[in-house]
Amino acid sequence: MNDACRLREAGLRVTAARLAILHTVEDGDHLDVDAIHRGVCARVGQVSLQAVYDSLNALQRGGLLRRIEPAGSPTRYEARVGDNHHHLVCRHCGRVRDVDCAVGHAPCLEPASDAGYLVDEADVIYWGLCPPCRAETGDAL
Numbered sequence: 001m002n003d004a005c006r007l008r009e010a011g012l013r014v015t016a017a018r019l020a021i022l023h024t025v026e027d028g029d030h031l032d033v034d035a036i037h038r039g040v041c042a043r044v045g046q047v048s049l050q051a052v053y054d055s056l057n058a059l060q061r062g063g064l065l066r067r068i069e070p071a072g073s074p075t076r077y078e079a080r081v082g083d084n085h086h087h088l089v090c091r092h093c094g095r096v097r098d099v100d101c102a103v104g105h106a107p108c109l110e111p112a113s114d115a116g117y118l119v120d121e122a123d124v125i126y127w128g129l130c131p132p133c134r135a136e137t138g139d140a141l
Contacts, residue, residue, distance in 0.1 A: 007064070010064055011062060012064075015055075021055050030077070066079075070096065087124075092130070
């Protein structure tokens with residue numbers, strides 16, 4: 001299904017800016033809003049930063065993008081949605097990588113106490129050093 005159809009299915013108007021945001025996020029790697037804004041402007045010309053924020057929120061609510069918010073790092077967006085994957089974040093450079101859900105029994109979906117909540121998603125972030133930063137800092141396995 002093409003992106004225009006995906007937007008319509010999510011109940012969103014098809015605009016050049018929204019299509020450019022989807023393509024920029026799909027082509028990127030856990031981009032922050034500033035990087036997305038630059039990518040959108042390169043694709044379609046001048047678009048306000050506020051319009052990018054508004055569209056990102058609409059696309060996230062529509063289930064077309066996922067927002068991740070690692071502590072101490074800017075909010076980032078990705079196009080991988082609809083699964084319960086997690087993230088690896090480098091403490092040194094901030095690089096973010098996808099990692100599939102923990103293997104074996106999935107404790108990430110069954111909290112010890114749900115306090116009456118209906119749990120439908122878990123957001124797990126693994127922190128450490130990426131390979132280039134490990135090499136730079138001299139940290140070995």
